[in-house]
Amino acid sequence: MIPAAFGYHRPKSVQEAVGLLAKLGDDGRALAGGHSLIPMMKLRLASPANLVDLAGIAELKGVRADGNDIVIGAMTTQHELAGSDLLTAKIPILRETSLQIADPQVRYVGTLGGNVANGDPGNDMPAVMMCLNATYHVTGKNGERRIAAREFYQGAYFTALEAGDVLTAVRIPVPAAGHGYGYEKLKRKIGDYATAAAAVVLTMKAGKVESCSIGLTNVAETPLWAEEAAKILVGSALDAATVKRAVGAAEAITSPASDARGPAAYRTKMAGVMLARALNRAKSRAAASA
Numbered sequence: 001m002i003p004a005a006f007g008y009h010r011p012k013s014v015q016e017a018v019g020l021l022a023k024l025g026d027d028g029r030a031l032a033g034g035h036s037l038i039p040m041m042k043l044r045l046a047s048p049a050n051l052v053d054l055a056g057i058a059e060l061k062g063v064r065a066d067g068n069d070i071v072i073g074a075m076t077t078q079h080e081l082a083g084s085d086l087l088t089a090k091i092p093i094l095r096e097t098s099l100q101i102a103d104p105q106v107r108y109v110g111t112l113g114g115n116v117a118n119g120d121p122g123n124d125m126p127a128v129m130m131c132l133n134a135t136y137h138v139t140g141k142n143g144e145r146r147i148a149a150r151e152f153y154q155g156a157y158f159t160a161l162e163a164g165d166v167l168t169a170v171r172i173p174v175p176a177a178g179h180g181y182g183y184e185k186l187k188r189k190i191g192d193y194a195t196a197a198a199a200v201v202l203t204m205k206a207g208k209v210e211s212c213s214i215g216l217t218n219v220a221e222t223p224l225w226a227e228e229a230a231k232i233l234v235g236s237a238l239d240a241a242t243v244k245r246a247v248g249a250a251e252a253i254t255s256p257a258s259d260a261r262g263p264a265a266y267r268t269k270m271a272g273v274m275l276a277r278a279l280n281r282a283k284s285r286a287a288a289s290a
């Protein structure tokens with residue numbers, strides 16, 4: 001199908017984009033890489049009368065260090081995330097996750113901002129951002145504000161963004177040097193969304209887990225931060241019995257839909273399997289770099 005007719009705007013600054021979106025109201029929608037929005041428009045699941053293309057706004061691009069944080073412009077592509085030396089050195093789970101999103105064609109244009117703003121529980125970056133305790137920078141008609149990723153997702157395609165808001169950047173505190181990490185994703189084929197996926201970032205000290213954070217993808221209406229599961233692991237040596245208890249706690253907060261990727265019970269179990277694998281990988285990496 002082809003999308004309904006729409007007007008096209010290409011602002012040069014965030015202020016201009018926010019002004020346009022405020023003026024257009026319900027008739028306007030931000031366009032980033034277009035790899036979620038345009039397919040929705042082609043299926044007529046979305047029919048915005050006007051698209052405000054953020055691609056011409058230079059200030060929305062790039063990766064930079066800011067004290068102990070890394071700040072990533074919303075229009076930075078998934079391909080650029082995977083290729084960033086700074087991210088590979090400081091927050092390598094972002095490269096690991098980026099390379100599991102779709103295929104190279106999608107990653108060349110799909111953006112971090114679009115991935116986290118979209119609100120699709122199938123998107124991979126939101127759970128990773130919850131795991132990393134990221135903060136989203138948002139500019140709207142009433143100025144700038146910051147929203148924790150862990151408080152951003154309210155339901156499928158419902159987020160803390162208000163009409164006319166532009167997500168400008170993602171701020172991530174750099175995990176401790178020597179941390180372990182893993183993003184494990186079960187998918188039916190290359191380029192597919194997750195049946196279930198798990199993100200883990202942890203630190204180990206003297207063979208025991210010192211800190212741990214866990215995110216889960218596509219096993220509820222929103223991405224999940226598995227706080228209780230992570231708490232169970234702290235202080236343990238990631239022995240089989242403790243991992244089993246943590247996996248149980250993580251599975252307990254899932255509520256996936258039964259769909260073409262499998263029945264709900266299977267997807268819950270796969271979330272547990274992905275978590276166990278991600279913990280294992282994170283432990284081996286923490287040990288290797290400690």
Ligand SMILES: Cc1cc2nc3c(=O)[nH]c(=O)nc-3n(C[C@H](O)[C@H](O)[C@H](O)COP(=O)(O)OP(=O)(O)OC[C@H]3O[C@@H](n4cnc5c(N)ncnc54)[C@H](O)[C@@H]3O)c2cc1C
Binds near residue numbers: 101109112168
């Ligand atoms: C074949 C295929 C396979 C895919 N597989 C995966 C996958 O495995 N994992 C995965 O995570 N994704 C997958 N995707 C989606 C892809 O990663 C998209 O690029 C991403 O979800 C949206 O980013 P975008 O830049 O394309 O945003 P767009 O499609 O342009 O926008 C998406 C939504 O976010 C809003 N938006 C975008 N940027 C902003 C902003 N800065 N401020 C406010 N609102 C904004 C738009 O208004 C729109 O509602 C796939 C896509 C395709 C086509």
